[in-house]
Amino acid sequence: MPRSRRSRAAEAVAAVLLLALGTACGSRLPKSDFEDRGASSPSRAAEPIRVGIITSATSPVGGSAFTGPRDGAEAYFDRLNARGGVAGRPVEVRLCDDGGSGVGNNTCVHRLVEEDEVVALVATTALDYAGASRVARAGVPDIGGQPIGAAYDTWPHLYGIYGSLAPREGTTGWDGRQYGGTEVYRYFKREHGARTAAVVSYNQAASAAYASLVEQGLKAEGYKVITEQVDFALPNFRAVAADLKDQGADLVFDAIDTHGNARLCEAMDDAGVEVTAKVTNVQNWTSTVAEDYRDAPRCRNALWATASSRNHEDTDHEAVREFRDATKGLKTHSQWQLEGWAAAMWFTDAARSCPEGDVTRACVDAFMNRGEDYTADGLLVPVRFERLAQPPATRHSCLSAARWEDGRGWVSQGDMDTTCFDVPQLPYQP
Structure with missing residues (x-):
């Protein structure tokens, strides 16, 4: 290889x-x-x-x-x-x-x-x-x-x-x-009216497994879910983009790498796909977005990231x-x-x-091991360590969300201290 x-x-x-x-x-x-x-x-x-x-x-x-x-x-x-x-x-x-x-x-x-x-x-x-x-x-x-x-x-x-x-x-x-909880999906549903979500993955075991977890969470929150899987070696993102447009996806989640995301965004721009959010993860919440997605300006400005920590540009x-x-x-x-x-x-x-x-x-x-919440001077949502004999059925979960805007960078969307939901905890195999 x-x-x-x-x-x-x-x-x-x-x-x-x-x-x-x-x-x-x-x-x-x-x-x-x-x-x-x-x-x-x-x-x-x-x-x-x-x-x-x-x-x-x-x-x-x-x-x-x-x-x-x-x-x-x-x-x-x-x-x-x-x-x-x-x-x-x-x-x-x-x-x-x-x-x-x-x-x-x-x-x-x-x-x-x-x-x-x-x-x-x-x-x-x-x-x-x-x-x-x-x-x-x-x-x-x-x-x-x-x-x-x-x-x-x-x-x-x-x-x-x-x-x-x-x-x-x-x-x-x-x-x-x-x-894991469904707070991210609940957020986009309640705050932005999203109803249809696509999940894009590779035909590779770890990618497919995570996509299945996202699909499970979205369905638990009442979304119509569109699943898109591409070949890892020769991904056809143009076909994915065309289908996203035809089915009217509000959100796009993914289980693919940064390079693949950039190519997917380029295909979405070429096909004229407009979504409420192209949702990425905390690892990609960086200042290099303009460079990474330089050939996809429309999709780039629809990029959202969610995490459990305060926006580093706030x-x-x-x-x-x-x-x-x-x-x-x-x-x-x-x-x-x-x-x-x-x-x-x-x-x-x-x-x-x-x-x-x-x-x-x-x-x-x-x-x-005190069992008390910790926020690192307000940089983290309340974090704690306990040892529960049984997993909780639901949990009160808060999240931080930001959207990329050219010329401004990552712009916080609401306050993570109050963007909170009581959501179900769904099982998955790591």
Whole structure:
């Protein structure tokens, strides 16, 4: 198989996993969050607090696909250290690129957890989190990782950025099944009157499986659903676009990679397809839309993204302004960078809960297990970790939504603190 084809295959699988697993009043901290809140004991005063960040930076998906959370977390710790660290102790970040492989991931876990003896992992973004069980056995808290796989709903001491209610005792979800809500579909139905939705997928197992999950959620919300599947090697997006126009789709969801999305948008523009929203996911909520979709201006300006975190361009919000100021040197900005920043903040608040600056794995883990909502200074919808014996039938879920507009970028649509719905939780196999 040519290398470009392998890369696209990996990207498609990764995108599907992210879509499937990425949708699931805590502290409200001022700028003084970055300042020293208490003296440490003399023996600890100069000793750094060591944390690890595992990223699939050189994975088959591409060099920049998974680096956003790492960049956001590093920016937070840089600013934190410039303002005194935690109780006078700087945070020392140890990075490890696992190459997107299970072998590489286990190597990173061994190096960071067993050799470097980090207090915690932060903002993990791993294509294959093969070392998750080793992290759990070592009792190392992993805070704010991106749930690309099922690890964060399987193992104790792992705390994904979107929270979890699963038992997490070594079995995924509840008896191997995870649950997701229908809030995104409810939102477009109630707020924008959408009634007909299309789901576009590849004839590839992971893509088809996620498309089936989206179809299930849409039908639960009363949509007429149009299913479109294309050949992965030779996708005929023109035929898809023609059918979307004929059937009058209001929304288009997908289980395909970024390259495929761009080609689909081009075909939709050529066919004159006009939709209420072409809905993408948090991984594609980036500042590179104008370039990625440069040949599809109509579809580009119908792009929407939804997530469980505040729009990284919403600079009217103080915490977002702080993030943007600290990351102004980056060439691009993304939602994943903001979520990595939030993960680093989460670890910092956990570290500050430890008495006299004595930051230990156990102390940080206890903070994460409080069973209380956390919002990272308003950057996240309320997130919590509990261990429920049975999955909830319904859940009160909030979401953040934004639409791309040329000349303005990602424009927030409503307030994520009040865009909330009581929705059913539907089972799926990860």
